[in-house]
Amino acid sequence: MERCLVGLIGAGIGTSLSPALHEREAGRHGLRYLYQLVDLDRLAPAARDVGDLVSAARRLGFRGLNITHPVKQDVVRHLDDLAPEAAELGAVNTVVFDHGRAVGHNTDRYGFAAGLARQLPGLRLDHVVQLGAGGAGLAVASALAGAGARRLSVADVDPGRAERLARAIAGHHPVTVEAIAPEEVPARLADAGGLVNATPIGMEGHPGTPIEPEHLRADLWVADVIYRPLETALIRTARALGCRVADGGGMVVHQAAASFQLFTGYAPGEDRMYADFLELVGDA
Incomplete structure (x- = not known):
């Protein structure tokens, strides 16, 4: 064997x-x-x-x-x-x-793309806001660009990391990628179709939500890369508001x-x- x-x-x-x-x-x-x-x-x-x-x-x-x-x-x-x-x-x-x-x-890139297609087929991808530009965030942004996203707004607590992600993704895909500060997220969400959390916020040991719930709305789809717990505070809140959601599973x-x-x-x-x-x- x-x-x-x-x-x-x-x-x-x-x-x-x-x-x-x-x-x-x-x-x-x-x-x-x-x-x-x-x-x-x-x-x-x-x-x-x-x-x-x-x-x-x-x-x-x-x-x-x-x-x-x-x-x-x-x-x-x-x-x-x-x-x-x-x-x-x-x-x-x-x-x-x-x-x-x-x-x-x-x-990770394949994993996120396949998971999103499994849980949320037929997404609106004209503008997506992404939280987190670390290792998982890079894979998520690349997967979104490969799936046809036309515009990505990426926020990270480290501005340089978000800027590096923007350059890396835009250099390989026909997508507009902007690095934004965390405080700019609510304004970008106003005309976005989707939100992805690629930060550790919400996982075991890092409780909470990466964005205040009042910035979510029912016609927004919401995805999280975290799977422990499977239902993060973000996913739970978004589902209660009527959003289509994809957990990290x-x-x-x-x-x-x-x-x-x-x-x-x-x-x-x-x-x-x-x-x-x-x-x-x-x-x-």
Whole structure:
């Protein structure tokens, strides 16, 4: 039986569903698959360098790694090569060890696009406001541009990060991207069709909403990349107002499926993995 050792590096990942999602799908393909969590919050400060962790995983015979907040961009400089989508975004969520080389990929873009299409088909994409311009935000913006968005307004607490995202996305897609300050979001939402939260606000350990509820309205669609909890305060509030909503479940399942295929070479059953996800969330 083929063996596969993979892992996830990130902060606050103790409740991640990635191990169960990957291992269940691997079992269907007859693989001996072990998915390890490397939680930066549980390591001593001196042991948290993502480059050292990637090197250690390579030495220990890992097939690959998933990478999450807050090191999706930091990990890039520690890799030997980047797949085209990772090079475009400057962010990596999947590392594959191939003949001794560490190659970075980004399956978040596919994950968000596939999840949004699953949960909210037929969206109005003429103008979308996005909150957050980090590693996940880059993938979300690229996915929105690829899906046909004509205008993106991106806000981040770090103005330079939002500006870098705007340049990166506009350089690869026929879309107008503007970097805005957080206080400008309500005005931009007035003529936008959709809102996406790509910040950590709303996840476990980061409670609250990234925008005041009075700025939402019923004809706005709202998406969140967070899946723990699945119903964030933002999603709950938007749904109560009558908005069409997409939680973070679609993104996490579809990015996991794409990573699984990179690690193993086997085509995953994405509908099966989505059903697994719903079961796991229900049991949590």
